Amino acid sequence: MNSDGWLQALAGELHRRGLDPDLSRHVVAEAATHLRDSGEPPLQVFGPPATYATAVAESVGAPQPGGGVGVARVAMPVRPPHTPGPVRLEVRGITKRYRRRPVLTSVDLTVRAGEIAAVVGANGAGKSTFLRICAGLLSPDAGRVRVHGTLGYCPQSGGTADFLYPEEHFVLVGAGRGLHRAEARAAGRAHAGALDWEPAGRTQARHLSGGTRQKLNLVMAALGEPDVLLLDEPYQGFDRGTYLDFWQQLWRWRADGRAIVVVTHLLNQLDRVDTVLDLTPAREMSA
Amino acid sequence: MDQERRGQWLRGVLDLCVLALLHRRESYGYELAQSLDASGIGPIQGGTLYPVLLRLQRTGLVSAQWREGAAGPARKYYRITPAGADTLRRTAVDWDAFASGVGTVLREVQTR
Numbered sequence: 439m440n441s442d443g444w445l446q447a448l449a450g451e452l453h454r455r456g457l458d459p460d461l462s463r464h465v466v467a468e469a470a471t472h473l474r475d476s477g478e479p480p481l482q483v484f485g486p487p488a489t490y491a492t493a494v495a496e497s498v499g500a501p502q503p504g505g506g507v508g509v510a511r512v513a514m515p516v517r518p519p520h521t522p523g524p525v526r527l528e529v530r531g532i533t534k535r536y537r538r539r540p541v542l543t544s545v546d547l548t549v550r551a552g553e554i555a556a557v558v559g560a561n562g563a564g565k566s567t568f569l570r571i572c573a574g575l576l577s578p579d580a581g582r583v584r585v586h587g588t589l590g591y592c593p594q595s596g597g598t599a600d601f602l603y604p605e606e607h608f609v610l611v612g613a614g615r616g617l618h619r620a621e622a623r624a625a626g627r628a629h630a631g632a633l634d635w636e637p638a639g640r641t642q643a644r645h646l647s648g649g650t651r652q653k654l655n656l657v658m659a660a661l662g663e664p665d666v667l668l669l670d671e672p673y674q675g676f677d678r679g680t681y682l683d684f685w686q687q688l689w690r691w692r693a694d695g696r697a698i699v700v701v702t703h704l705l706n707q708l709d710r711v712d713t714v715l716d717l718t719p720a721r722e723m724s725a
Numbered sequence: 726m727d728q729e730r731r732g733q734w735l736r737g738v739l740d741l742c743v744l745a746l747l748h749r750r751e752s753y754g755y756e757l758a759q760s761l762d763a764s765g766i767g768p769i770q771g772g773t774l775y776p777v778l779l780r781l782q783r784t785g786l787v788s789a790q791w792r793e794g795a796a797g798p799a800r801k802y803y804r805i806t807p808a809g810a811d812t813l814r815r816t817a818v819d820w821d822a823f824a825s826g827v828g829t830v831l832r833e834v835q836t837r
Contacts, residue, residue, distance in 0.1 A: 464791075464801065465775070465779075467791075467801075468754060468775060468800075468801050469771065469775070471753075471754075471755070471798055471799075471801070472754050472755045472758075472771045472775075473771075474798065475755040476755055476771075482770070483770050483772060484770070484771050484772040484775075485772045489772070493772065493776040494775070494776055494779060496776070497776040497779040497783065498779050498780075498783055499783060703793075
């Protein structure tokens, strides 16, 4: 049995034992890392998948609600049992090629109200392309995206107007979402406050630091409380405190029933999201 | 060495050895296995090691975090918690007393 086959069998056995899906994913990923490091055959290192799955299930005790054993660096609020809302984002069979090179091949994703989906994958795996297709900024070669509700999109960079003040951005974007000037400013300030940012200053966007410009981007995406939020690594340039604020904000949005898609390469977040979409091409996957 | 007996001994002390290694510095599974082997305890397979790590994590004696290293893939790094360090200190003393008792008895056989 090769490593991929063994790991797949392990995932199945863990599932059969009722292990929390997040925890299972961690156990499988950790085994995959070990096998890659040691270069030894899985049967020798771990034994048969069923035996190892039993040992794992015994070590972690009964399945725990809410999940992963991975110790979070950001405290996640205790969630009531997950009750999925209506489907907000439906992605089916998205395929995209650049020149002849396939970037996305038949990608599916469903995100419901009150769920966070993380999009992961190596550089060049097509994470940003996928989000741009979801946002309607890029056409796929095949497949379909359906958004049920309103949409907010935060790009990885860009998206701000150099010569406008932050509050002018709020008014501009707010107008497109049916907010009056005062409403837009107030909503912008509220969202900025959650990221520990005071946006009232007279600083044009071009003079903001990279991290603050990303806060501005994030606030714009959130204006008008869209049902679906597409966030493309929005925390670039954030300091640690802001980064924690950002995840707290995501939990609040989720609790409010938003459907969130966030591109991340930070695996320590994965135990706290509802869905993980791994865009790493199949031939490079070991887990 | 009789592998079955070695396995029985290990079951009693592997978690302590893991805690002791993590007391030096944080580490990940494969590295821990190598350190245990290098220290003469012998090869420890992943199938034995990871359930021990999961149990230590569940009982709060170690914490874990996925992180990408300077080079190479993301790994799950384990770190001893204050509770773990406390348990380690107390149990290391107990083990010393126990092992020296066993040693004293067994040495009588050797020297006879």
